Amino acid sequence: MINFNGNLVDKTNSKLTSENRGYKYGDALFETLKVVNGKIFFWEDHYFRLMASMRIMRMDIPMNFTMEFLEAEILKTVEVNDLLNASARVRLNVDRGEGGKYLPDTKTEINFNIVTEPYDSPFYNIDSSVSYTVDLYKDYFAAPGLLSGLKSNNKAIQVIGSIYAKENDYDNCLILNTNKSVIEALNGNLFLVKGDKIKTPPLEDGCLKGVMRKQMLDILSKDVNLFVEETSISPFELQKADELFITNVIKGIVPITQYRKKTYGSNFAQSLVAKLNAKLRLSM
Incomplete structure (x- = not known):
């Protein structure tokens, strides 16, 4: 029904x-x-x-x-x-x-x-044994600005990007805007971890105003040992990162394990999932 x-x-x-x-x-x-x-x-x-x-x-x-x-x-x-x-x-x-x-x-x-x-999983979890490989989707680019970040029914890039990912045996792809900045994954926001620095693209770059993105920024802001920044991410930064992960409300946090020849861990993402579930339990 x-x-x-x-x-x-x-x-x-x-x-x-x-x-x-x-x-x-x-x-x-x-x-x-x-x-x-x-x-x-x-x-x-x-x-x-x-x-x-x-x-x-x-x-x-x-x-x-x-x-x-x-x-x-x-x-x-x-x-x-x-x-x-x-x-x-x-x-x-x-x-x-x-x-x-x-x-x-x-x-x-x-x-x-x-x-x-x-949907099977009530709370969020990360299976560290599961690989998750991504690449850049470069056939088409998103326009910078808040209109690109709306959760609208116009999802042409996400549709054809998903077909491209399947045809090339990727689990997901990362989308670029017309300024050639990385703005998000096909189905969620992107976070980059390098040491104590955490980056995620700003809304002005054209990324989705994600609900889980908001939760992550709230959790991260409470850790005084981290430097969190909403700033543009270039493709060159991806292979220098310690971790990359994708966020959305359905899956929570999805660590990227491989981008081109670079492999990543998921320790930081695992710690975030624990904090996210703890926050949810307090609200239930």
Whole structure:
């Protein structure tokens, strides 16, 4: 069952048509959520990112789109799919409905839909025995700026980059912007560790305003022995790093074990996962 504007319907009756603006023009936003035992991880951060993104997209935010309303709709959908006492991956999609060409019709109304699927791991963990190889994706480049960082339905680079990674036996690829700075992975934010210095690209470079990125920066800021910087990362820095890791809400932290001829450890990432899980347990 999926949730379409508050109504629970069968997937075969989703009510999404070929005229939907999210389908026609990518005029839609989404949040990917992890829900464990009825608890939405980092829900407040997801909610405020969605509201900020809707404002950037000049969507008229409905009056009923409160944090409490959308949380209730998410949990209602989780429950009807028998996942309330389990771990689930949830996608909350918001679009501008139907009507108009590039310019939306004045009568368009904001729709939302929610879909769920089971997910195995309730908390975050790192299997140090698993290899994870990446390379740069250089066929196309992202534009610097906050628009590139929106969680929108326009994910062409991520789609064709994922196909490229599969064709070349990589687990993931790192994306460059038009300034040739490394901004993120195909499915998450990038962190670089060199000694006591931690770097992650700034939002202005075009990377996703990741919810897990925010959690990492919060945890890292509490360690007085670390120097944390949001700054551009050049491809030349990657092979000089001690560790590289990717973050997203579903998997938490994914250490990169190999980039070209360089191999990396994961000790720092392992310590971060422990702190992240400890933070989550306090909020449950």
